[in-house]
Amino acid sequence: MSENPQASVVVLIPEPLRACTEGLSEVSVAGSTVADAFARLAGEYPELGPELITEQGALRHGVVIAVDGRDIRFAGGLGTPVAAGQVIQIIVPMLV
Numbered sequence: 001m002s003e004n005p006q007a008s009v010v011v012l013i014p015e016p017l018r019a020c021t022e023g024l025s026e027v028s029v030a031g032s033t034v035a036d037a038f039a040r041l042a043g044e045y046p047e048l049g050p051e052l053i054t055e056q057g058a059l060r061h062g063v064v065i066a067v068d069g070r071d072i073r074f075a076g077g078l079g080t081p082v083a084a085g086q087v088i089q090i091i092v093p094m095l096v
Contacts, residue, residue, distance in 0.1 A: 008031065008084040008086075009028070009083075011090065012090065013090060016092055020045050020047040027044070027045070029041050033079050034065060035078040035079060038053060052090065053078075059077075063092055064091040065078075065088060065090060066091065068086050
C-alpha cells in the first residue's frame, strides 16, 4: 500500500488496472470527495486517471465506483463525500 501521512481513504485497484499503480492492489489517498481522491490518485499514478475519467470529467463508460459497497451513481456521483477510513472500490468491465 502506498504510504501517505495524510491518507484518509483506501482505493481498491482492480487487477486490470494494477499495471497503472506499479502492481498495487490498494492505494491510500486523501480527499473529501470521490473526485478529490481520484485527482490525488491520478497525480500519484498518471496512467490511471485516463482509464477512469474522460476528458470531460465524467466516469468512463462501464466503470462503476462504490464507496463502502454503495454505488456512487445513487449517492452523488463523483461528488460523493468520503471520510477517513472509507473504502473506494473501482469496478471495471471485464473483457472476455
